[in-house]
Amino acid sequence: MRHVNPSRPAVPEPTLTSDTHAPCRKPGPADAPAIPAQKSAGTPHGLLLLDAADPAEAVELLLSCCHSRRWAERIAAHRPYPTVDALLAAAEEAGYDLTGADLDEALAAESSAPAHPGAPPAARTALRAAHAAYESRFGHAFVISLDGVRPGERLDAVLAGIRSRLGNEPEEERVVAADELRRLARSRLVLAVARGLTFPRTDL
Numbered sequence: 523m524r525h526v527n528p529s530r531p532a533v534p535e536p537t538l539t540s541d542t543h544a545p546c547r548k549p550g551p552a553d554a555p556a557i558p559a560q561k562s563a564g565t566p567h568g569l570l571l572l573d574a575a576d577p578a579e580a581v582e583l584l585l586s587c588c589h590s591r592r593w594a595e596r597i598a599a600h601r602p603y604p605t606v607d608a609l610l611a612a613a614e615e616a617g618y619d620l621t622g623a624d625l626d627e628a629l630a631a632e633s634s635a636p637a638h639p640g641a642p643p644a645a646r647t648a649l650r651a652a653h654a655a656y657e658s659r660f661g662h663a664f665v666i667s668l669d670g671v672r673p674g675e676r677l678d679a680v681l682a683g684i685r686s687r688l689g690n691e692p693e694e695e696r697v698v699a700a701d702e703l704r705r706l707a708r709s710r711l712v713l714a715v716a717r718g719l720t721f722p723r724t725d726l
Contacts, residue, residue, distance in 0.1 A: 566606060568715035573602035587714060588707035589631030590624040593617065606715055613711055617704035625700055629662040632703075638677045645677055652684040659688060660695055667705030 572580060577598055584594035596616045603609040620628070634653045638646060656664045666683045668676050687695055 566715050568718040569603060569606055569609065571718060572609075572715065583714070584711075587613075587710035588617070588628050588703065590620055590628040592624050593620060593628070593707075606712070609715070610708055610711060613707055614704060617700075617707060620700065625696065625703070626662075628703055629665065629699060632663040632665050634663050641677050645681075649677060649681060652681055656684050656688060660692060660699075662699070665699055665702045665706060667702050667709060669705065669709055 572583065575583065580598040580601065581591070581594045584597050585591065588594070593613075593616045596619075597609070597612050600612055603612065634657075638649065641649075653664055664680075664684055664687075666680060668679060671679050687698060690698060
């Protein structure tokens with residue numbers, strides 16, 4: 523049995539949690555050193571490979587998710603990531619820190635949404651016209667995240683989004699486009715990590 527000195531206050535045993543944030547209280551002299559987060563047996567293979575890639579390769583892989591080099595370099599520089607959530611949090615933070623030039627670079631690499639070959643000809647024509655009108659007004663491709671939208675409803679969601687956002691002022695639309703780009707980057711990262719180091723470019 524361990525004897526406790528009654529004159530010395532008890533120190534709570536350190537615990538490990540999945541929270542990536544440090545505890546709010548300030549550490550005292552009796553606290554144990556921080557234990558680095560460990561990857562679990564269920565860590566996606568893609569995350570392990572991303573963490574192990576050399577810096578130049580990691581940047582190129584990340585550029586397939588968002589074509590801002592500063593964004594990709596920042597995420598690559600903070601490896602390794604203990605969990606996918608930690609990677610996504612870093613991507614989100616880097617996305618909010620994009621400068622105007624970074625955003626221009628990323629938007630310039632985007633292309634119009636897929637042509638929806640299963641849609642009726644009239645709908646495809648309307649979609650092409652809507653994309654052309656958007657690009658003429660704002661000078662870059664229309665970007666939108668379709669997470670949670672059923673495949674059969676995506677064409678209508680894109681058309682509705684373009685028509686709604688055509689009424690925005692240019693600076694207002696840049697804010698909306700930046701937000702959609704962050705969502706797209708997140709979706710692409712999730713898919714890329716799930717698939718491994720191929721990091722395919724996907725226009726959702």
